[in-house]
Amino acid sequence: MTLKRAAAITGIGEMKPTRSPDGKSTLGIWTDVARHAVLDAGLSIADIDGLLIGQPITEQAQMWPSILGEYLGVHPRYGNVVDLGGASAAGMVWRAAAAIESGLANAVLCVTGEASDVETFYAPRARRSAQQLPYREFEVPYGPMGVNSGYALIAARHMYEYGTTSRQLAKIAVDQRTNACANPDALFYGKPLTVDDVLASPLVVDPLHLLEIVRPCTGGAALVVVSPQLARESSNPPVWLLGAGESSRGMMLSQMDSITTSPITEAAPKAFAMAGVSHKDIDLISVYDCYTITVLVTLEDAGFCAKGKGGPFVEEHDFTWQGDMPLNTHGGQLSFGQPGLAGGMSHLTEAVRQLQHRASERQVADCEVAFVNGNGGIMSEQVSLVLGIE
Amino acid sequence: MSDIITRYAKPLPEPSAVSAPFWEGLNAGELRLQRCATCSRYVFYPRSVCPHCLSDRLEWQTASGRGRLYSYTIVRRAMNPAFAADVPYVFAIVELKEGPRVTTNLINCAPEYARVDMPVKAAYDSVTSEIALLKFEPE
Numbered sequence: 001m002t003l004k005r006a007a008a009i010t011g012i013g014e015m016k017p018t019r020s021p022d023g024k025s026t027l028g029i030w031t032d033v034a035r036h037a038v039l040d041a042g043l044s045i046a047d048i049d050g051l052l053i054g055q056p057i058t059e060q061a062q063m064w065p066s067i068l069g070e071y072l073g074v075h076p077r078y079g080n081v082v083d084l085g086g087a088s089a090a091g092m093v094w095r096a097a098a099a100i101e102s103g104l105a106n107a108v109l110c111v112t113g114e115a116s117d118v119e120t121f122y123a124p125r126a127r128r129s130a131q132q133l134p135y136r137e138f139e140v141p142y143g144p145m146g147v148n149s150g151y152a153l154i155a156a157r158h159m160y161e162y163g164t165t166s167r168q169l170a171k172i173a174v175d176q177r178t179n180a181c182a183n184p185d186a187l188f189y190g191k192p193l194t195v196d197d198v199l200a201s202p203l204v205v206d207p208l209h210l211l212e213i214v215r216p217c218t219g220g221a222a223l224v225v226v227s228p229q230l231a232r233e234s235s236n237p238p239v240w241l242l243g244a245g246e247s248s249r250g251m252m253l254s255q256m257d258s259i260t261t262s263p264i265t266e267a268a269p270k271a272f273a274m275a276g277v278s279h280k281d282i283d284l285i286s287v288y289d290c291y292t293i294t295v296l297v298t299l300e301d302a303g304f305c306a307k308g309k310g311g312p313f314v315e316e317h318d319f320t321w322q323g324d325m326p327l328n329t330h331g332g333q334l335s336f337g338q339p340g341l342a343g344g345m346s347h348l349t350e351a352v353r354q355l356q357h358r359a360s361e362r363q364v365a366d367c368e369v370a371f372v373n374g375n376g377g378i379m380s381e382q383v384s385l386v387l388g389i390e
Numbered sequence: 391m392s393d394i395i396t397r398y399a400k401p402l403p404e405p406s407a408v409s410a411p412f413w414e415g416l417n418a419g420e421l422r423l424q425r426c427a428t429c430s431r432y433v434f435y436p437r438s439v440c441p442h443c444l445s446d447r448l449e450w451q452t453a454s455g456r457g458r459l460y461s462y463t464i465v466r467r468a469m470n471p472a473f474a475a476d477v478p479y480v481f482a483i484v485e486l487k488e489g490p491r492v493t494t495n496l497i498n499c500a501p502e503y504a505r506v507d508m509p510v511k512a513a514y515d516s517v518t519s520e521i522a523l524l525k526f527e528p529e
C-alpha cells in the first residue's frame with residue numbers, strides 16, 4: 001500500500017499573526033481559519049468528515065476534536081489530536097492521507113493555532129484553563145455530577161421513550177458480575193450480585209443506582225499491533241483486525257439530536273461491513289460499560305437488537321460466559337474496575353484472551369469472532385471493531 | 391451577615407464577546423437566542439458561526455422562554471462541594487419551543503415531581519450582581 005497520490009491539499013485558511021490575543025480565544029481562532037479553509041476548498045461543512053487538531057500549548061482540555069467539531073458543526077468519522085510539536089502540521093497531512101486511503105474519511109480538516117502571547121506562553125500552566133469552552137460556560141454552572149449525570153439523563157430519556165426499566169438495566173450488572181466471579185483478576189471477584197442487590201443500592205443520579213456506575217481504580221493495560229508478516233511469525237494466534245468504524249458527536253448532550261441513540265449506529269455497521277460478518281457470527285461481545293445504560297444503548301445501536309428493544313433483549317439473553325450471548329466476560333469495567341483509560345482497553349485484552357483461547361475458567365467455547373466497542377465522553381466518541389482469528 | 395456566607399461559591403460562566411448578549415438578556419429577565427439569517431434555524435449555545443450551515447449571519451432574537459423537560463436526573467451526591475448543600479437537586483435538559491436544547495436546573499419543584507416532557511418556563515436566577523443563570527420551573 002502506498003500514500004502516493006492518495007490525497008491533495010485543496011484549501012487553506014490563515015490568520016495574520018498578532019503579538020497578543022486581543023480578545024481572541026484559541027477556539028475562536030480555530031473556527032475562523034477552519035471556516036476559511038473549508039470555503040477556500042469550495043466545500044460545505046457537511047463535506048468534512050475528518051478532524052485533526054494540533055494540541056495547543058497554553059490550553060488544557062481533553063477531546064479537542066469533539067469540542068471543535070461541535071462548535072463548527074462538523075460530524076467527524078475520524079478525529080485526533082496530533083501532538084508532534086513543531087512537526088504536527090506535517091504529521092497531519094499524511095495522517096489525513098492515510099485515513100483517506102483507507103476509506104475512513106473523504107475530507108479531513110487539519111487545524112492549528114493558539115491565542116497566546118509571550119507572557120501566557122511562558123506562564124505557569126497549572127491555573128490556566130480554557131474557561132471559555134462551551135461546556136464550562138453553559139453546563140458546569142448547573143452542577144453536573146461529572147459524567148454520571150449525563151448518563152443518567154440518557155437512562156431517564158430511554159425509559160421515557162422506550163419503557164426501559166431499572167430491573168432490566170440491573171440485569172446487565174448482575175450478568176457481568178457473574179463473569180467477574182470467574183475472573184480472579186476482577187476487582188469484585190468472589191462477590192456475586194442479584195438484581196435486587198443492584199436496585200437496593202443507593203440512587204446516586206436517578207435513575208442510576210450505585211451498582212450501575214463504574215468504580216475507578218488503579219491499573220494498566222497495553223497491547224501490540226503488528227504487521228501481517230510479524231503476525232504470521234508470532235507464536236500466539238494472531239487476532240486480526242477485521243473491521244473498524246469510528247463516529248463521534250459533540251461534548252454536550254444538549255447539542256445532540258437524540259441522547260438515546262449514539263453514533264455507534266454509524267461506527268458499528270462500518271465495522272461489520274468491512275469485516276464481512278453479521279451479528280450471528282459474533283461469539284463474544286466486549287463493549288464499554290461505564291454504566292449499565294451504556295451497554296443497553298450499545299447493544300441497540302450496534303444492531304444486536306432493534307432500537308428501543310434493549311430492555312426485553314437483556315431479559316431474553318444470558319450474557320454470562322456460559323450463556324447464549326457472552327458479553328464482557330472479564331466482568332466489564334463495572335465489575336473488573338476502571339483503571340482510567342485502561343478500563344477501555346480491558347475490553348480488547350479480554351477479546352484477545354478469548355479469541356486466543358486462553359481465558360482459562362471463563363473461556364467461551366468456539367470463540368472465533370468478537371465485537372468490541374470503545375466509548376468516550378457521554379456516548380459521543382465511538383469506535384467499533386470486529387476482531388477474529390483464522 | 392458574613393461575606394463568607396453570602397458569597398456565591400459555585401462555578402460561574404465567563405461570558406465571551408460572542409455570548410455576552412445571551413447573559414445580558416438573562417440579567418434583564420429575557421431569554422435571547424441566536425437565529426441564523428441564512429438557514430433560519432435557532433442556535434444555542436451562542437456561536438460565531440451557525441452549526442447547521444456555517445453562515446456567520448447570526449442575529450439575536452427574544453425567545454418565548456417556554457419548553458419541555460427533555461430529560462432530567464436527581465443529583466443526590468455533589469461532586470463539587472459547592473453544590474453539597476443543594477442535594478438532592480434536578481439537573482436537566484430542556485427543549486425550548488424554538489428548537490434548541492439547554493442544560494439547566496429545574497427549580498421551584500420538588501425533585502420527585504419532575505417528569506420527562508413536563509411543560510416548563512424560564513426562571514432567571516440572579517446568582518450574583520453580574521450573572522443570572524437560566525433555570526426552569528413548572529409551567
Ligand SMILES: [Zn+2]
Nearest residue numbers: 426429440443
Ligand atoms: Zn444556518
